[in-house]
Amino acid sequence: MNVAFKTLGCKLNYAETSTLENVFVSKGHSVVEFNKKSDVVVINTCTVTERADKECRQLIRKALNKSPNAFIIVTGCYAQLSPEEIVSIDGVDLVLGSKEKLNLFDFETKFEKKGTPQIHVSPLSELSGFGPAFSGNVDGRTRAFLKIQDGCDFNCSFCTIPLARGESRSQNINDTITQANHLVENGYKEIVLTGVNVGDYGKKNGANLIELLKNLELISDLRRIRISSIEPNLLNDELLEYWISSEKICKHFHLPLQSGSDDILRKMKRRYSSTDYKNLISKIRKSSTNAGIGVDVICGFPGDDEKCFTETYNFLNNLEVSYLHVFTYSEREKTPSINYDFRIEPKLRFLFSEKLRTLGAKKKLEFYKSNIDKLQNVLFESSLDGNKIEGYTDNYIRVRTNYLPELENLISKVIIKSAKSEYCNCDVI
Ligand code: SF4
Structure with missing residues (x-):
């Protein structure tokens, strides 16, 4: 059978999808791209934001448009939390929760559509x-x-x-x-x-x-x-x-911050203050001046008004970090914050998010530029198009150079020559 996979959300989900791919391959099946016709489709979902739910529903429909007879399996966090919502989408055959995800073959081996979806989701306590x-x-x-x-x-x-x-x-x-x-x-x-x-x-x-x-x-x-x-x-x-x-x-640190406002951090029940965070960044910078430092931040949490947002913006603007991952807050069922007062208008949430994304792009480019003329070790991946090859430096700069087959999967010394928004050009030494 041809099996297509789609993953939403975090790196952990990607790792788990890879495991599932390997299980299918070990049983003699072939993995095909998601946009290709397939016999089985596995969608590994996320539910961190409202958009992730929406995206998942769209993916199910997209998969069915391409392969109307495909056996559709939905798993991951959205499946764990809202299985009924998923089976209400026409064409879904199997919904597996977090515990069941990696034991998929315990629940289905024939992958024949029966018209009635099955749900296997263990309760949280299990x-x-x-x-x-x-x-x-x-x-x-x-x-x-x-x-x-x-x-x-x-x-x-x-x-x-x-x-x-x-x-x-x-x-x-x-x-x-x-x-x-x-x-x-x-x-x-x-x-x-x-x-x-x-x-x-x-x-x-x-x-x-x-x-x-x-x-x-x-x-x-x-x-x-x-x-x-x-x-x-x-x-x-x-x-x-x-x-x-x-x-x-x-020397790459990804450190979730979520907000630069201490009031908001307290309401989020985070376990540090903005000062603790700032001190940590200073410590890292003192001992590893060129480390890549990434920050997660959420915009539009209840009470995260103009004043709090400005605090976060100024906090991040003054912080020596290399990139931002910006998330727009959305109310999620069963979380404490869904009942919090002072909801921020969706329009403002998106506006704040956009401002921080612009700041993040500026920070990233500055970090990339600060590495021009510096020596770096890069693990090159595979050719992009036969002409160029890319890889990551130790401190998480995406770099690109002219393709040579011997560079593939090799850690090479390079010198960074120029910086663009998404990558740096480099010369191999
Ligand atoms: S640390 Fe907080 S934000 Fe991160 S997974 Fe745990 S509960 Fe969620």
């Missing part, structure tokens, strides 16, 4: 296991996502993830190392450690992130380790020192 060991690929054979943690105990007031993925749990060190070795044997040079709350790694199984990193670094052919994102309050001095001094851990 989302405790870690699921089968797996890993995922990002771009063919160079960088791989490796899931080390799932779920979250933080309960930020806007967030549906604890509702969709359950409590925080981690994969043990031995299994993680086995999977990392497997990836390296398959040619991957960089592993991106993913999870919902990676900094929480090991809290309940006696492990800790530094211990895991030390073990990963011992894998000699593993050249790079990237930490996908970490909550600011979990990046303590010991971890930061270890991170900075490591030869293999990329």
Whole structure:
């Protein structure tokens, strides 16, 4: 059978989709692009924003337009939280929750449309296991996502993830190392450690992130380790020192901020103040002046009015960070913040988001420009079009140069020559 996949949302979802792809391939099926005709379609959904729900519904319809007889499977966070909403869309055959996602073949093997959709979604209280060991690929054979943690105990007031993925749990060190070795044997040079709350790694199984990193670094052919994102309050001095001094851990920090206003941070139930965050960025900059630092920020949370937005804008404007990921707040069912007063008009939410996106683009270009004439190590991926090849530097700059086949999946020294909004041009040395 031909099976098409579509993933929405976070890196963890991408890693899980890759695992599903591998399961289908191991059973003799072929993976085809989402816009190609297929026999089975798997949509791995997200539910962080209202747009993600809408996008999911549109994708189901799109898949059915292309392949009206395809067996449609919907899984992921939206499926966990709103299975009834999904089966109300004509043509959906199977809805799997977070626990069932990676055991898809326990629920269906024939993939024949029966006209009546099935729902298999375990309640939140049963989302405790870690699921089968797996890993995922990002771009063919160079960088791989490796899931080390799932779920979250933080309960930020806007967030549906604890509702969709359950409590925080981690994969043990031995299994993680086995999977990392497997990836390296398959040619991957960089592993991106993913999870919902990676900094929480090991809290309940006696492990800790530094211990895991030390073990990963011992894998000699593993050249790079990237930490996908970490909550600011979990990046303590010991971890930061270890991170900075490591030869293999990329100097790329993705640190969710969400707001620069302390009032809003409190209402969001975040576990740090804007001053804590600012101090953390200064510490990173002091020891790793050219680190790539990314920030998540949400616009339009209840009470996040013009005054609070201006605080956030000025806070970020004065912060030495490299890029912003801007999200527009939307009310999500069953989250505490859905009942909060002082809702911000949707028009204003989008306006604020646009302003921050413009600021983010400016910051990114400034960061890229500040790297011109600097030496960097790049892990090149595969050719874009036979003429150019791209890859990421350690500090997360997307770079491009003329294609040479020997550059593929190679870590090469380059010098950055010029900066554009989405990438830098470089010369290989
Ligand atoms: S830390 Fe907060 S925002 Fe992040 S997943 Fe946990 S509850 Fe959600």
